[in-house]
Amino acid sequence: xxxxxxLIKGCANGDRASQKALYERYCRKMMVTCxxxxxxxxxxxxxxxxxxxxxxxxxxKFRAESQLGTWxxxxxxxxxxxxxxxxxxxxxxxxxxxxxSIQEEEVSLSNFHLNDLLEVVQSLPDGCRIVFNLFAIxxxxxxxxxxxTGISVGTSKSQYNRAKSLLRTKIEALEKEKLEYGQATI
Amino acid sequence: xxxxxxxDSWKGVFEGAExxxxxxxxxxxxxxxxxxxxxxxxxxxxxxxxxxxxxxLFALMMASxxxxxxxxxxxxxxxxxxxxxxxENSEANLNSNTTEAKPVLETPDTEGVRGKNTGVPxxxxxAKTNSTNTSTVGNxxxxxxxxxxxxxxxxxxxxxxxxxxxxxxIEVKLKSKGFYEPNFPRELPAMPSxxxxxxxxxxxxxxxxxxxGFAGGSYNPGTVASEPSSLSRMASQSSFISAxxxxxxxxATIGTAYSIGVNTGKQLSKRWAVQGGLGYMVQNIDYTSxxxxxxxxxxxxxxxxxxxxxxTMIAIGPPYSIRSINKYLxxxxxxxxxxxxxxxxxxxxxxxxxxxxxxxxxKDESGMTESFTQGAGKxxxxxxxxxxxxxxxxLSHKLAERYRVALVPGIxxxxxxxxxxxxxxxYNPFVLDxxxxxxxxxK
Numbered sequence: 121x122x123x124x125x126x127l128i129k130g131c132a133n134g135d136r137a138s139q140k141a142l143y144e145r146y147c148r149k150m151m152v153t154c155x156x157x158x159x160x161x162x163x164x165x166x167x168x169x170x171x172x173x174x175x176x177x178x179x180x181k182f183r184a185e186s187q188l189g190t191w192x193x194x195x196x197x198x199x200x201x202x203x204x205x206x207x208x209x210x211x212x213x214x215x216x217x218x219x220x221s222i223q224e225e226e227v228s229l230s231n232f233h234l235n236d237l238l239e240v241v242q243s244l245p246d247g248c249r250i251v252f253n254l255f256a257i258x259x260x261x262x263x264x265x266x267x268x269t270g271i272s273v274g275t276s277k278s279q280y281n282r283a284k285s286l287l288r289t290k291i292e293a294l295e296k297e298k299l300e301y302g303q304a305t306i
Numbered sequence: 307x308x309x310x311x312x313x314d315s316w317k318g319v320f321e322g323a324e325x326x327x328x329x330x331x332x333x334x335x336x337x338x339x340x341x342x343x344x345x346x347x348x349x350x351x352x353x354x355x356x357x358x359x360x361x362x363l364f365a366l367m368m369a370s371x372x373x374x375x376x377x378x379x380x381x382x383x384x385x386x387x388x389x390x391x392x393x394e395n396s397e398a399n400l401n402s403n404t405t406e407a408k409p410v411l412e413t414p415d416t417e418g419v420r421g422k423n424t425g426v427p428x429x430x431x432x433a434k435t436n437s438t439n440t441s442t443v444g445n446x447x448x449x450x451x452x453x454x455x456x457x458x459x460x461x462x463x464x465x466x467x468x469x470x471x472x473x474x475x476i477e478v479k480l481k482s483k484g485f486y487e488p489n490f491p492r493e494l495p496a497m498p499s500x501x502x503x504x505x506x507x508x509x510x511x512x513x514x515x516x517x518x519g520f521a522g523g524s525y526n527p528g529t530v531a532s533e534p535s536s537l538s539r540m541a542s543q544s545s546f547i548s549a550x551x552x553x554x555x556x557x558a559t560i561g562t563a564y565s566i567g568v569n570t571g572k573q574l575s576k577r578w579a580v581q582g583g584l585g586y587m588v589q590n591i592d593y594t595s596x597x598x599x600x601x602x603x604x605x606x607x608x609x610x611x612x613x614x615x616x617x618t619m620i621a622i623g624p625p626y627s628i629r630s631i632n633k634y635l636x637x638x639x640x641x642x643x644x645x646x647x648x649x650x651x652x653x654x655x656x657x658x659x660x661x662x663x664x665x666x667x668x669k670d671e672s673g674m675t676e677s678f679t680q681g682a683g684k685x686x687x688x689x690x691x692x693x694x695x696x697x698x699x700x701l702s703h704k705l706a707e708r709y710r711v712a713l714v715p716g717i718x719x720x721x722x723x724x725x726x727x728x729x730x731x732x733y734n735p736f737v738l739d740x741x742x743x744x745x746x747x748x749k
Contacts, residue, residue, distance in 0.1 A: 139339065143332055148324035155325060165331050173338045229315045234323050256313040257320055284312060 124188045132180045139176055146189060147172070150196050155238050156253050157200035160244070171199040197258065201268060204250055232294065240290045244283055251276050252283035333596055336625050340594040341556050348559040351524060357739075512710075514748040516570045517583075521714065521733040523739025525563035525589040527724075553597040553620055555628075557612040561591030563737045567636070577644045579653070585636040587661070589735060593668075597621060598675050607678040608668040627671045632688075632724070632735075633664040638696055651710070653700040661692040661720065687729040694720045702745070714741040 121139060122130075130138025151168055158164035174195050182191055229237060240299070241249060250269060254260045260268070262276040269276070318723040337436055402632060567585025599609040600619040608628045639742025640657030666688055682690040705711055716739060723732035 132345070136336070138335075140332065141561075143335065147327045147331070149322070150321045151325040152320055153325045156320065157512075165328065168327065169331050169334045169338070172335045173342070176335075176339060177342065229319050232319075234319065234325070237319055256316050259317075287316075 125184075128179055128182060128188065130246060131176055140174075143172055146192050149189065150192060152234075152238070153193055153196045154200060156241050156257065157197070157204065157250065159242055163203070167196065167200045167203055170203075173198040197254075201250065204246060229291070231298075236294060240287060240294065243290060244286055247271075247279050248283035248286060251279040252287070255280050256262075256283075314613060316519075333408040333625055337405075337554060337556055337594060337596065340625065340627075344556070344558040344592075351560050355524070358736070389603070434502065434575075462491065512747045513573045513711075515745045516568065516748070517581075517712070517743045517745040518568050519712075519741050520564065520566040520744030521716070521739040521741030522564040523560070525558070525561040525591060526559065526736045526738075527561070527591060527733040528736055545619065553609075553611055553622060555595035555596075555597075557610070558592040561589060561630075562675055563589045563739055565636070565739070565741070566612065567638075569638075569743070571642070577647070579642040580640070581642060581655070582637070582639040585638060589632040589634070589635050589737065591630050593630060595623050595628055596623060596625045598623060599678070601676070606675040608675050609668040609678065610668060626674060629671055631667045631669060631670045634692070635662040635664055636660070636663070636694075638678050642700065649704045651700070651702040651704070651712075653702070654698075655700055655714075655716070656697045657695075659694045659696055661694055663688045663690050663692065663724075687725050687731075688720060689724060689726055690705065692720050692722055692724060693717050700743070702743075708747045710745040710747065712743040712745060714743050 122138070124142075127138050127142040127145070131142055150171065151164060154164035154167040154171070155161065157165055171192070175192055178195075182188065241252070244252060251265055254265045254268065255262065262273045264278070265271070265276045266273045268296065271279075361513055434635050478508060565585050565587040569581050569583030571579050571581030593610045595608070595610050597609060597620045598606040598619055601607050606621065608626075610628055610630065637661045638659035640655045642653045642655045644651060644653045646652040663681055663682045663686075665681045667677055667679040680686050680688065683689060696716060696718050700712045700714050702710045702712035718735075718737040718739070720735045722734070724735055725731050725733070
């Protein structure tokens with residue numbers, strides 16, 4: 121089995137077999153990342169396609185300071201943000217005043233299927249979804265998010281709180297639905 | 307659930323998670339990569355074309371400079387001679403004790419150049435002092451007067467005949483009226499041959515000629531304008547097509563063209579010539595396509611969207627490379643203007659060509675699918691007759707009495723679309739090529 125280094129070398133030389141091997145190694149993981157940022161599966165495929173083209177175009181610039189998977193994830197996120205940027209600007213995010221009302225109840229996500237959770241995340245409004253992904257999943261600070269997206273730190277915080285509130289509501293609804301159909305894990 | 311718990315639980319859900327990816331995504335990635343590679347290749351081709359143009363321009367400028375430089379040098383010599391002539395009286399007045407006088411004698415010719423020069427003394431004396439180097443004309447072969455010649459004395463022609471050697475009279479004509487016309491017997495090589503007007507045209511006998519040549523260069527179909535709906539509609543109707551995939555094909559920006567042909571020409575006047583002939587032309591360009599057409603015998607044929615037949619069933623598959631090969635029979639007619647007509651010739655050609663379409667072949671370079679060839683005719687999407695504009699230069703060199711070899715850079719632009727109007731696709735090919743031609747001169 122070829123190592124990442126071998127694949128990087130092959131891709132840098134434009135070897136199509138290496139490109140395909142690298143794609144096959146990472147595409148499924150990256151698809152999850154793209155699905156989190158996209159509104160639909162079709163949009164996620166577009167992000168994945170564009171992201172991998174960027175990966176192959178810039179692979180000679182990869183300096184192995186981080187893992188290849190992390191580097192590709194970052195490219196996918198940037199590609200997704202570029203795709204979403206217009207939407208973010210079109211729908212300027214305003215501070216949400218409901219942050220104080222978030223209930224800190226424990227909801228176990230392990231009871232849910234990945235696709236259900238992805239659907240819940242995709243159902244968030246664009247601004248909330250981006251901030252939620254960047255803050256909760258990728259681990260960026262609100263300051264970094266404000267620099268990446270061009271929104272203020274306060275807006276990022278309030279959007280995140282709103283995302284949390286919406287997610288809690290949707291998860292609760294999903295849980296209730298599952299209970300009704302007897303699908304909940306006991 | 308605390309804030310860190312909330313984030314951790316969500317992070318945990320997606321960490322290491324995987325989701326299925328449709329195969330079509332890789333196909334699209336591959337298509338994009340092929341497009342990018344083509345773009346890179348195009349950039350390289352453009353770079354090398356520009357480099358070649360710059361080298362040619364530089365060579366031309368250097369040649370011009372050298373020619374100018376040589377002209378200036380001779381012009382300078384002539385200017386000195388002119389100055390000598392205008393200052394001959396003052397020179398003659400130099401002290402005879404310190405002066406060695408050099409009378410430069412005029413040809414005892416009373417016709418031709420001299421005939422126009424009645425007011426000018428027939429004798430020129432160039433003084434060469436020891437202390438002041440006034441000027442010199444010619445070289446040491448000039449006749450030298452005796453040391454005690456009184457330079458203040460005006461020579462009569464009869465006195466000078468003694469100094470005149472038995473040289474043949476040389477009639478010197480200058481091409482440009484603005485140049486100084488020397489009225490003294492010129493001692494070669496005082497003037498380069500190219501400044502002299504030749505009474506005989508070296509190439510006057512190239513009245514009729516025939517040539518055989520070949521050319522190679524780049525082929526650009528230009529911007530392809532198409533109606534996008536036809537193939538999508540066809541795809542949606544076809545049961546062979548997956549609902550998510552669409553037939554796509556990407557064309558390389560630049561292809562290659564080569565041609566071979568015979569020409570015959572006739573010189574109309576000293577500068578003008580007309581030439582025509584017959585040529586066989588091939589224009590290649592590469593495509594990447596993700597679908598094939600299905601022939602009636604169920605074989606898969608190479609297909610691209612630009613020339614798609616909407617009646618044909620198609621099948622989507624992984625991208626593959628196709629070469630589109632157009633073949634034409636060309637009948638060019640050109641008028642040429644000779645900019646330089648010597649041993650090295652330069653001729654500017656312009657004209658029209660009637661290009662008769664022979665065939666188009668879509669060839670799968672991997673050999674996985676059948677090649678698909680379409681000829682001319684009523685059913686063909688290609689126009690049978692095309693009209694092209696031609697323009698080019700012909701830099702030639704005479705090798706022997708009856709042969710000339712020529713380098714012929716040129717452009718060809720087809721005025722009409724190569725495809726018929728009813729195909730809903732149009733493009734106008736543009737060819738930039740360089741040819742090599744061997745001419746045989748009949749008379």
